Amino acid sequence: MSTVVSSADTRRAGAGPREDARAQAAGPKPARLSPGRVGIYAFLIVSALFFLIPLYIMVVTSLKGMPEIRLGHLFNLPSEVTFKPWSDAWLHACTGRDCFGLSPGFMNSVKITIPSVILSILIGSINGYALSFWRYKGANLLFGILLFGAFVPYQVVIYPLIIGFRIMGIYSTLTCIIIVHTIFGMPILTLLYRNFYAGLPIELFKAARVDGAGFWKTFFYVMVPMSVPITIVAVIIQVTGIWNDFLFGIIFSGRPNWPMTVQLNNIVNTTTGVREYNVNMAATILTAAVPLAIYFISGRWFVRGIAAGAVKG
Amino acid sequence: MASVSIRKLGVSFGSLSVLRDLDLEVAEGEFVVLLGPSGCGKSTLLNAVAGLLDIDDGQVWIGGKNVTWEEPKDRGIGMVFQSYALYPRMTAEGNLTFGLRVAGVAKDEIAKRVARTAELLQIEPLLKRRPAELSGGQRQRVAIGRALVREAGVFLFDEPLSNLDAKLRTELRVELKKLHMTLGSTMIYVTHDQIEALTLADRVAVMHRGVIQQLASPKEIYQRPVNRFVAGFVGSPAMNFVSGELVANSDPVLRTADGTEIRLAGYPFNERPQSGRKVDLGVRPEQIHFDSTAPGATALPLALTLVEPMGADSLLWGSIGDQSVSLRIGPDETHKIGEKVNVHFQPAAASIFDAETGERL
């Protein structure tokens, strides 16, 4: 052990004398990996496996037929690959009495997510813009309240919201769930945009005012074009958050509009007949596909957007 | 072209009162520079003229019209900011034309104005570039262009050159002066650089703590500062101050704490000097010479302490009692440090301030 450590030390010393390294070459030849490195990689690989094994089991199981699953060889690759569970999950799996698979849920999630994301980002960015440039009376108080909103447990507001929407007559509709997502997206989005705009030079805003641009023109022509990086962050946060939502979906959207997550839950928990593990696995992967895709596509942009505070014109 | 008149202007931020009861008249076509130390309220005054902040008190008139409650765009002003403040997502041309497009100016008129402005500022080759693709000097040119295309009567500059390196600053300073001569527009220019102020201005307004201390031609400001603040702030190297007590004989004399007497014959006192009054005598380094032949020259006994070479000339430091005095000497002159010498200045060209109020006597 001691020889290994000392060899690592000479390495760290940079241009350490080669002779030393060679003298110790009697032991295991030091490759590029120092013991510290090995430890780090080992840890990373183990954690990656920890998270990947369930995914592996899900993928493998979803490609097996039921008879093969019953054999109980959880880790085995499918002896006969079948895509039927996937098409079943998408088109035929039963939730209660309906057997249309996940596809209606997917469509519902799209119908909920797209307008919610657009609306919440639009309002959040306008909020942030107004709060950082138009320092109207009570702006700070409003911002404080909004931030406070980020810490209120959802459970506290759900019932009052239900009553409110009932009275307005839009409870259990698409509109209702879109409004809910928009409201709950407000604190984080306002904070995100306010901090972004607060980092811009106030003179930019003054220049636009001298140029005759009012509240909206300054926003749309000057601020929005500069907001691309932060908007990418906002889109990622909102799409994944809203797509993954279960609680609001089941409460506020109404049965015909239930999002994919709720339908997934119902498919997995349907108790009639045998439990079709392969279909369940396929359905789960399908539901997770959208956030996964977003992360894979935009990971690079996400980091860039987070660092975008430093972007100067 | 338009005149600007600021009347009894008061501006405060919360409980911090920045400008109080401020009056300023700028004539048509005049170039007025607001000069003062950081935080004295120059930008605040300029923003008040532009209409970019709420004022508490007073009025702003531009071109004979009360614009106190007008939006910036309706005041007939163009403004250039210290940080350029170009719209980063628009090309230089887009920056120039944004205001005109917002105002709904006709396309061919816009093209005409852009062409004219671009030619004037020599930025034609830059028009298609984004601000990020421009150098600092080019950005500031575009920013000036954005103010010019508005063809406003009054141009407001808030330290437009302070982000540029020294060489570029000199270049653009000359160009701004030329621009003013070409256009003849009224210009209000904020800076804390006294060279800019003295070279560019028709009149300089020296500000301190939100109050205009003196509003006069650069020459007047330099030669006859109205108070100690102006005297000390303008001029580099700074004016020398020697404090002491007035002795009003037939020839008034300044007696310093260590008993040195400096004759002040020829100084144009505003009022009869009173014996025993504590005063500060202000003499600029270039007004002090070894040569005693100048008419009316008076002697100043100095113990030499230090030479500071400054390139074109050197600064020789000496002391009267415990007070330091500097004078400009040629770069090749040599003097013995520690030596006691007599140097000379003309009281007629000096300044004397009351030690308590700081006012010129």
Ligand SMILES: Nc1ncnc2c1ncn2[C@@H]1O[C@H](COP(=O)(O)OP(=O)(O)OP(=O)(O)O)[C@@H](O)[C@H]1O
């Ligand atoms: N928006 C604001 N809120 C509060 N105080 C302010 C605000 N703007 C300026 N001040 C204060 O008003 C005073 C004058 O500021 P101003 O910007 O006019 O100074 P300035 O003369 O332009 O200084 P500089 O040369 O540093 O630009 C300063 O004390 C500053 O702290």
Ligand SMILES: [Mg+2]
């Ligand atoms: Mg300023």
